[in-house]
Amino acid sequence: MKHPVDVHVGKRIRHRRWIAGTTQQQLAESVGIKFQQIQKYETGMNRVSASRLWDIAHALGVQVSFFFEGLDEAVNVPSMDASDMPGDIMSDREALELLRSYYAIPENQRRRLFDLARVLSEAA
Known part of the structure; x- marks a missing residue:
């Protein structure tokens, strides 16, 4: 087990x-x-x-x-x-691809993207 x-x-x-x-x-x-x-x-x-x-x-x-x-x-x-997120986000290939892409962005732009995503998720 x-x-x-x-x-x-x-x-x-x-x-x-x-x-x-x-x-x-x-x-x-x-x-x-x-x-x-x-x-x-x-x-x-x-x-x-x-x-x-x-x-x-x-x-x-x-x-x-x-x-x-x-x-x-x-x-x-x-x-x-389950309506919010997959049960195991680390096994979701799309989420991992998004994470890899996110960290490939320069830090200052990444912070702005993060802020935008937060605002969009709050508005949804």
């Missing part, structure tokens, strides 16, 4: 890998394992050891703590109303 923490960490690995434009194969090679193991980590089927998580964080250019961000909310808080 999958543990919610393992599932959350796996989703964060997949999210960061995807944002970085790295394939499962590339990540696996950089940490010295097979890509199938990355698949198992990303789905939460296998737990990631501390040393392996350290290697993955280094390969993806983040702190180990990145993989635990939002964990309390993910495990303890019921998901939002």
